[in-house]
Amino acid sequence: MNPYSQAFAWLSDAGNWAGPGGIGWRILEHLDYTGLTLALAVAIALPAGLAVGHTGRGREIVVPFTGALRALPTLGLVTVLALLVSSDLLAPLIALVILALPPIIAGAYAGVQAVDRDTVDAAKAIGFTGWQVLWRVEFPLALPLVLGGIRSACLQVIATWTVAAFLPLGGLGRFLIDGLAIRDYAQMLGGSLVVIALALAADGVFVIAQRLATPRGVRAARIPDAPTTTHQPSRKEIPWPEPSA
Amino acid sequence: MIEFRQVSKRFPDGTLAVSGLDLVIPARQTTVFVGSSGSGKTTILRMINRMVDPSSGSILIDGNDIGGLEPVALRRSIGYVMQNSGLLPHRTVLDNIATVPLLRGAKRGTAREHARELMAVVGLDPNLAQRYPAQLSGGQQQRVGVARGLAADPNILLMDEPFGAVDPIVRAELQVELQRIQRELGKTIVFVTHDIDEAFLLGDQVALLRHGGILAQLGAPRELLDNPADEFVSGFIDAGRPRSILR
Numbered sequence: 001m002n003p004y005s006q007a008f009a010w011l012s013d014a015g016n017w018a019g020p021g022g023i024g025w026r027i028l029e030h031l032d033y034t035g036l037t038l039a040l041a042v043a044i045a046l047p048a049g050l051a052v053g054h055t056g057r058g059r060e061i062v063v064p065f066t067g068a069l070r071a072l073p074t075l076g077l078v079t080v081l082a083l084l085v086s087s088d089l090l091a092p093l094i095a096l097v098i099l100a101l102p103p104i105i106a107g108a109y110a111g112v113q114a115v116d117r118d119t120v121d122a123a124k125a126i127g128f129t130g131w132q133v134l135w136r137v138e139f140p141l142a143l144p145l146v147l148g149g150i151r152s153a154c155l156q157v158i159a160t161w162t163v164a165a166f167l168p169l170g171g172l173g174r175f176l177i178d179g180l181a182i183r184d185y186a187q188m189l190g191g192s193l194v195v196i197a198l199a200l201a202a203d204g205v206f207v208i209a210q211r212l213a214t215p216r217g218v219r220a221a222r223i224p225d226a227p228t229t230t231h232q233p234s235r236k237e238i239p240w241p242e243p244s245a
Numbered sequence: 246m247i248e249f250r251q252v253s254k255r256f257p258d259g260t261l262a263v264s265g266l267d268l269v270i271p272a273r274q275t276t277v278f279v280g281s282s283g284s285g286k287t288t289i290l291r292m293i294n295r296m297v298d299p300s301s302g303s304i305l306i307d308g309n310d311i312g313g314l315e316p317v318a319l320r321r322s323i324g325y326v327m328q329n330s331g332l333l334p335h336r337t338v339l340d341n342i343a344t345v346p347l348l349r350g351a352k353r354g355t356a357r358e359h360a361r362e363l364m365a366v367v368g369l370d371p372n373l374a375q376r377y378p379a380q381l382s383g384g385q386q387q388r389v390g391v392a393r394g395l396a397a398d399p400n401i402l403l404m405d406e407p408f409g410a411v412d413p414i415v416r417a418e419l420q421v422e423l424q425r426i427q428r429e430l431g432k433t434i435v436f437v438t439h440d441i442d443e444a445f446l447l448g449d450q451v452a453l454l455r456h457g458g459i460l461a462q463l464g465a466p467r468e469l470l471d472n473p474a475d476e477f478v479s480g481f482i483d484a485g486r487p488r489s490i491l492r
Contacts, residue, residue: 122331125296127321127348140335215335217377
């Protein structure tokens with residue numbers, strides 16, 4: 001049997017899906033971690049990105065700062081934090097929130113910046129307050145790009161939470177780490193296929209959300225993808241523990 | 246009545262946009278500011294609703310210095326129409342027109358009903374009410390812009406080159422419509438344009454500006470035509486002449 005048919009055999013074994021530690025359970029854990037990470041990252045990055053886009057101030061700080069955040073090696077960060085922080089969940093959580101910040105800030109900032117300056121000026125001139133300009137004009141028009149940034153962050157977070165399994169945590173990374181430990185390559189490959197499927201499904205949800213979030217009056221225009229400054233994680237960047245010699 | 250008293254504006258980059266402007270804009274008439282780019286005409290207009298604050302001097306509306314008024318409340322009490330309509334792309338025609346009354350706390354139903362009436366006033370087909378700005382022609386967008394400017398029933402209507410971006414035929418239509426609306430409503434209209442023909446057509450009073458926001462001449466169109474104050478004025482008027490003759 002080739003590795004793929006082994007992986008599919010592993011995936012189609014009902015016994016592997018059931019109970020705590022089963023695939024279903026691990027998917028829920030993975031989504032749980034991902035949701036928590038994104039919620040925290042959005043809570044920090046969205047106000048920051050909107051504020052920079054709205055005021056135009058702080059751009060020269062935020063842009064290089066988000067660039068620098070992107071350059072941090074996630075696995076290294078998790079390891080350092082795991083040594084510093086006693087809680088098992090907290091270390092990868094902090095590392096992944098940091099990983100998720102740049103695309104969300106970039107999306108929010110780019111979204112607000114992309115709103116036609118004439119529209120904003122006119123809104124002010126007819127008597128919108130600063131907050132009303134932000135929430136009733138800039139935010140609704142920026143929303144597709146805002147979601148694009150979160151979408152990009154979500155993919156990175158789903159992919160990277162697998163790394164957390166080298167700590168005693170759940171999530172889909174378990175199948176990779178445990179499979180590696182006992183050289184069960186069917187389990188490893190099956191586990192990675194589930195991660196890929198989950199990432200694609202989440203991406204699909206965001207595509208739909210972006211479409212729904214595009215105001216009808218501007219829907220004729222192309223639905224923007226994540227800002228071009230936001231990179232998609234390539235396979236090389238998804239951390240993969242080296243097999244021990 | 247709007248009064249400018251020794252108003253100057255210097256922007257942070259050092260440009261002197263308006264210098265020592267002394268001028269009265271009478272109520273219920275149309276005053277047109279005309280000049281080339283760099284003549285400060287838009288800056289003058291935007292000082293009336295405090296989108297720009299003067300560096301020195303004061304502006305009075307009906308005797309009250311607007312420097313002491315809250316800008317947001319002031320802007321909601323003054324109609325504003327701009328060149329590229331400035332409509333909210335995510336709101337329908339009806340909701341765009343109803344924007345200012347809603348900001349001022351009007352009930353949605355009442356505001357929309359009033360917006361429908363205004364569509365008739367500016368000559369818009371009622372079937373366009375649920376359209377979005379992107380689905381309208383340039384001329385229709387400007388009509389929506391005028392309706393929005395009128396929606397809160399302001400005494401003052403500021404118009405910043407409102408017909409500058411539409412083709413000449415539509416522009417002529419809109420100019421006629423504006424004259425009709427003005428006859429019916431009698432607003433204090435402050436109109437900015439670089440087109441001397443448009444200024445003479447629409448203005449009860451025309452303020453011709455030279456570079457740096459210096460008033461070259463103020464008066465009724467007839468006065469400017471018959472008694473130009475200097476060569477600059479006659480030159481500016483003559484530059485528009487050939488087109489007037491051909492028309």
